[in-house]
Amino acid sequence: MKPVRRDFLLELPKPELHCHLDGSLRLDTILDLAQKDKVELPSTDRDQLEKAVTVQGQVKNLETYIDKFQITLSVLQTSDALQRAAFELAQDAAAENVRHLEVRYSPILHQDRGMTPMESLDAVIAGLHEAEKEFNISTGVIVCGIRNFSIESSILLAELAIAYKYRGVIGYDLAGVEENFPAKDHLEAFYLIRNNNVNVTLHAGEAYGPASIHQAIHYCGANRIGHGTRLREDGDLMNYINDHRICLEVCLTSNYQTGSLKKIENHPVKFYHDYGLRLSLNTDNRLISGVTLVDEYMLAHETFNFNMLDFKDFIISGFKSAFLEHRERTKLIKEVAHQIDDYLGVGNQKY
Numbered sequence: 001m002k003p004v005r006r007d008f009l010l011e012l013p014k015p016e017l018h019c020h021l022d023g024s025l026r027l028d029t030i031l032d033l034a035q036k037d038k039v040e041l042p043s044t045d046r047d048q049l050e051k052a053v054t055v056q057g058q059v060k061n062l063e064t065y066i067d068k069f070q071i072t073l074s075v076l077q078t079s080d081a082l083q084r085a086a087f088e089l090a091q092d093a094a095a096e097n098v099r100h101l102e103v104r105y106s107p108i109l110h111q112d113r114g115m116t117p118m119e120s121l122d123a124v125i126a127g128l129h130e131a132e133k134e135f136n137i138s139t140g141v142i143v144c145g146i147r148n149f150s151i152e153s154s155i156l157l158a159e160l161a162i163a164y165k166y167r168g169v170i171g172y173d174l175a176g177v178e179e180n181f182p183a184k185d186h187l188e189a190f191y192l193i194r195n196n197n198v199n200v201t202l203h204a205g206e207a208y209g210p211a212s213i214h215q216a217i218h219y220c221g222a223n224r225i226g227h228g229t230r231l232r233e234d235g236d237l238m239n240y241i242n243d244h245r246i247c248l249e250v251c252l253t254s255n256y257q258t259g260s261l262k263k264i265e266n267h268p269v270k271f272y273h274d275y276g277l278r279l280s281l282n283t284d285n286r287l288i289s290g291v292t293l294v295d296e297y298m299l300a301h302e303t304f305n306f307n308m309l310d311f312k313d314f315i316i317s318g319f320k321s322a323f324l325e326h327r328e329r330t331k332l333i334k335e336v337a338h339q340i341d342d343y344l345g346v347g348n349q350k351y
């Protein structure tokens with residue numbers, strides 16, 4: 001078996017299915033936007049700002065992690081800022097040869113200066129489309145409802161996602177604090193989403209148990225699960241997810257940082273992979289977690305001894321589960337599979 005090398009992982013076509021726009025800005029962009037739009041930051045010193053916005057080690061809980069977004073959201077309250085952030089995120093992903101990037105964010109968090117959710121979404125889609133023209137990458141937006149916000153806001157966002165279907169939006173999500181804010185409280189929004197054939201992915205099983213994952217699938221119709229770290233606590237549900245090939249969007253670094261795990265070695269990703277679950281590797285928040293996608297692959301290798309064949313499974317599973325048209329998925333899967341086969345010297349297989 002050939003060794004896992006960072007340079008080869010960098011060259012390899014990859015998907016990223018779980019990446020938050022407001023958690024993945026460039027540090028210099030925050031400083032620039034703050035100066036341009038007269039936004040007060042915790043510090044204008046680059047090193048101090050990095051310490052304030054990027055998680056150092058492990059935080060108390062998911063809520064503490066989410067607090068970091070107050071800094072990034074403060075500079076994302078204009079169309080120009082959102083368009084720039086979206087373009088730069090796609091550019092950064094393309095530099096890692098991410099061939100398909102799904103960007104999630106919530107338009108209702110960008111209204112402090114009077115921007116409407118529609119204007120916000122137009123700006124993000126424009127930035128991503130601009131990047132698609134310059135780089136070898138496909139993109140799509142996943143609109144996020146917020147668990148701890150009202151059902152009315154979730155319905156508004158669901159209607160927005162439906163209106164922008166085929167115009168850049170590829171899915172709907174429910175993010176935010178899990179505990180005490182069950183997904184089933186937002187059923188009316190998911191009824192609209194599912195009735196209009198919009199893809200669904202849900203944050204679940206990160207800071208709360210498998211009951212959260214159960215609701216995401218059986219109440220809300222999730223096609224994928226964001227995180228799913230605590231799925232192993234319910235073997236019957238795990239079998240259901242495995243049998244129905246529901247992909248878990250794994251984010252190793254952020255799962256450790258939020259305190260979902262006491263040690264990174266405790267992450268169930270190895271158990272899930274050995275069991276046969278469909279998995280993809282993702283950054284979650286490139287800035288706030290201080291990671292790149294290649295960093296996540298290398299962490300998986302160094303911690304769990306995943307090899308290139310394992311990564312082939314992760315990558316192909318990610319493309320299979322992407323909210324892409326079937327023909328495009330098939331094309332990407334064949335391309336990446338043959339490239340890995342060539343590297344490993346195993347001969348091209350049929351996919």
